[in-house]
Amino acid sequence: MADKKKKNLTPAQQKYQGLQQKHELKRPVLKNCIKAFWVGGLICTIGQAVTYFYIYFFNFTEQTAGNPTVATMVFFSMLLTGFGIYDHLGQYAGAGSAVPVTGFGNAVISAAIEHRTEGFVLGVGGNMFKLAGAVILFGVFSAFVVALIKTILIQWGVL
Amino acid sequence: MRISVYIVIFILLGLAGCSQNESKESELALIKKTDPNPVLIDENTEGNLDLVTNIKEEIASYKEIYDVAVVKGKKDTLVVYKVKHLQRFHMKKIEKKIKGRLDKKFPDEKFTVSSDYKIFLEAVKLNEKMQNPDYSEKKANKRLKEIIELKNEMA
Numbered sequence: 228m229a230d231k232k233k234k235n236l237t238p239a240q241q242k243y244q245g246l247q248q249k250h251e252l253k254r255p256v257l258k259n260c261i262k263a264f265w266v267g268g269l270i271c272t273i274g275q276a277v278t279y280f281y282i283y284f285f286n287f288t289e290q291t292a293g294n295p296t297v298a299t300m301v302f303f304s305m306l307l308t309g310f311g312i313y314d315h316l317g318q319y320a321g322a323g324s325a326v327p328v329t330g331f332g333n334a335v336i337s338a339a340i341e342h343r344t345e346g347f348v349l350g351v352g353g354n355m356f357k358l359a360g361a362v363i364l365f366g367v368f369s370a371f372v373v374a375l376i377k378t379i380l381i382q383w384g385v386l
Numbered sequence: 387m388r389i390s391v392y393i394v395i396f397i398l399l400g401l402a403g404c405s406q407n408e409s410k411e412s413e414l415a416l417i418k419k420t421d422p423n424p425v426l427i428d429e430n431t432e433g434n435l436d437l438v439t440n441i442k443e444e445i446a447s448y449k450e451i452y453d454v455a456v457v458k459g460k461k462d463t464l465v466v467y468k469v470k471h472l473q474r475f476h477m478k479k480i481e482k483k484i485k486g487r488l489d490k491k492f493p494d495e496k497f498t499v500s501s502d503y504k505i506f507l508e509a510v511k512l513n514e515k516m517q518n519p520d521y522s523e524k525k526a527n528k529r530l531k532e533i534i535e536l537k538n539e540m541a
Contacts, residue, residue, distance in 0.1 A: 279503075288504040
């Protein structure tokens with residue numbers, strides 16, 4: 228596809244493209260990956276600490292501590308987004324801050340802050356789940372599919 | 387910006403400050419190997435002391451696990467262990483294997499087997515409470531029942 232496009236360009240355009248490629252800054256892929264890895268790992272370590280906190284001080288087992296941990300991590304990231312700290316973290320770590328569940332809290336609150344000027348109902352209410360809506364929809368759908376597969380496998384006696 | 391950092395530090399310190407009045411062994415039970423002695427709630431039966439020791443030795447012989455706590459109550463026997471980190475992928479298989487071996491070797495006992503940290507922690511705490519002579523057998527049996535109920539709780 229890209230080669231086809233290139234063939235249609237005039238010699239001057241091709242020369243310009245070569246020049247542009249020469250001066251274009253290279254994406255520091257490895258550096259970005261390392262940043263994402265350590266920040267994402269740090270977030271997960273905090274999540275593990277929160278899990279231990281619930282196991283230690285409340286009546287949660289390893290199996291049941293997952294739900295309050297997720298809720299707490301989302302709440303933390305919502306607070307940090309409100310204070311403006313998570314934006315800097317996102318800029319620095321990229322996917323490392325977006326992929327863990329904290330990215331969900333950030334997506335909800337940043338959309339709410341962005342549309343605050345349009346009013347509480349149509350602005351905040353209507354746009355709050357603009358980004359996170361897709362996460363919820365596909366999350367619920369994939370959970371449904373996985374549960375369906377598990378039920379069928381249990382019925383067949385595989386699991 | 388600085389105020390928000392202070393707020394986060396304050397929350398974290400607040401969470402960390404909740405640890406009070408805990409004795410040492412159970413405090414570290416989640417982090418390091420504690421290897422608690424097997425507990426027999428009904429101490430009148432001498433023969434059962436050998437039984438719980440045997441159960442503990444039987445489980446400790448598995449190379450996949452590294453810390454075992456055994457609590458024998460009036461009806462139920464609770465067996466809790468920690469699985470080595472790289473073996474945690476096979477946790478269900480190990481649990482099935484241990485339960486099968488215990489049921490085969492000690493057919494008269496009713497076992498509850500778990501690898502959950504919380505259940506381990508509670509077993510160590512119960513062990514510590516049992517050191518106190520004021521802690522009655524009835525209370526201990528009730529607590530053991532509560533721990534087993536907690537283990538069976540799914541969500």
